[in-house]
Amino acid sequence: MALSPASLLPLFSDLARAAGEAILPIWRTGVLAHTKADGSPLTEADLAAERILLAGLAAALPGIPVVSEEDPPSATALPERFLLVDPLDGTKEFLSGSGEFTVNLALIEAHRPVAGVVFAPALGLLWRGAEGAGAERQDLTAGTCRPIRVRPPVDPPVAVASRSHADADTEAFLARLGVAERRAIGSSLKFCLVAEGEADVYPRFGPTMEWDTAAGHAVLAAAGGRVETPAGLPLLYGRGAAGWRNGPFIAWGGDLPSPG
Numbered sequence: 326m327a328l329s330p331a332s333l334l335p336l337f338s339d340l341a342r343a344a345g346e347a348i349l350p351i352w353r354t355g356v357l358a359h360t361k362a363d364g365s366p367l368t369e370a371d372l373a374a375e376r377i378l379l380a381g382l383a384a385a386l387p388g389i390p391v392v393s394e395e396d397p398p399s400a401t402a403l404p405e406r407f408l409l410v411d412p413l414d415g416t417k418e419f420l421s422g423s424g425e426f427t428v429n430l431a432l433i434e435a436h437r438p439v440a441g442v443v444f445a446p447a448l449g450l451l452w453r454g455a456e457g458a459g460a461e462r463q464d465l466t467a468g469t470c471r472p473i474r475v476r477p478p479v480d481p482p483v484a485v486a487s488r489s490h491a492d493a494d495t496e497a498f499l500a501r502l503g504v505a506e507r508r509a510i511g512s513s514l515k516f517c518l519v520a521e522g523e524a525d526v527y528p529r530f531g532p533t534m535e536w537d538t539a540a541g542h543a544v545l546a547a548a549g550g551r552v553e554t555p556a557g558l559p560l561l562y563g564r565g566a567a568g569w570r571n572g573p574f575i576a577w578g579g580d581l582p583s584p585g
Contacts, residue, residue: 330432330439331440331457331458333386333440339381341443344374344377344444345374346446347370348374348426349369352370352581353379358379372412374412375410377562382430383425391407391408392409392535393566394410394537397536406434408432408528408537409432409438409535411429411540412425413426414426414427414429415427415511417510424445424448425514427443427513429442429513431542433539436561438539438540438546440454442515443541445518445529449465449466452520452541458547459548460548474520474521474522474548475519475545475548476578482502482526482546483502483504483505483523484528485510485515486499494531495528495531498530507545513537515561517545519577519578520544520547522578527576528576529571529575532570534569534570535562535571537570538552541576542576545578553574553577554574555574555575
């Protein structure tokens with residue numbers, strides 16, 4: 326199928342917004358969560374959003390396999406091009422009443438995220454980007470859209486970190502980097518803050534899954550940033566026997582020096 330990564334952004338955006346419209350009434354009226362086998366929460370909003378996304382992707386892109394958080398296949402069964410979907414990233418924030426949750430869609434090619442959309446329905450904000458096409462931020466409430474780009478390195482750097490998943494390794498990394506200011510925010514919004522130049526680095530040493538990070542990674546890469554392992558290697562997707570769990574990673578904006 327001859328599709329450029331950028332050509333998928335309108336479709337991804339429309340589907341993310343439709344999923345967000347299904348999520349918001351549930352969020353506003355209160356929601357009960359069930360516990361999945363891995364201990365993570367699952368809500369009716371997750372399932373409603375997933376139904377919309379999977380149906381839309383199957384209709385528009387029938388030849389491209391889809392991996393969703395709620396029903397991931399074996400990673401060994403996928404070709405080099407597939408779609409990664411997280412219908413509701415930041416379920417803990419969602420359950421707490423925070424608006425810091427997102428709908429994530431990404432296209433993976435040759436183990437790299439080359440197009441992605443991150444939509445925060447409660448905030449009315451959408452970020453999207455694709456390889457070779459740059460990245461942008463849409464404010465749906467104000468009806469505005471602007472291109473975004475990572476900012477040049479600043480000293481001392483500003484870090485963005487998880488609101489719900491602090492850990493000792495992250496704290497040690499930030500201390501070595503000499504971070505003087507940090508911003509705490511949920512879900513894949515952390516990638517977006519780095520992508521739009523509001524922060525310089527997002528380290529994550531705790532566990533994440535590929536659908537948590539792929540869309541934000543794609544937006545950040547399109548905005549001129551990068552996501553690497555602590556050893557400086559690219560963070561890859563669909564790694565077969567490694568499953569869907571990411572190892573530690575660091576999302577960088579400008580060319581900050583690694584603290585080692």
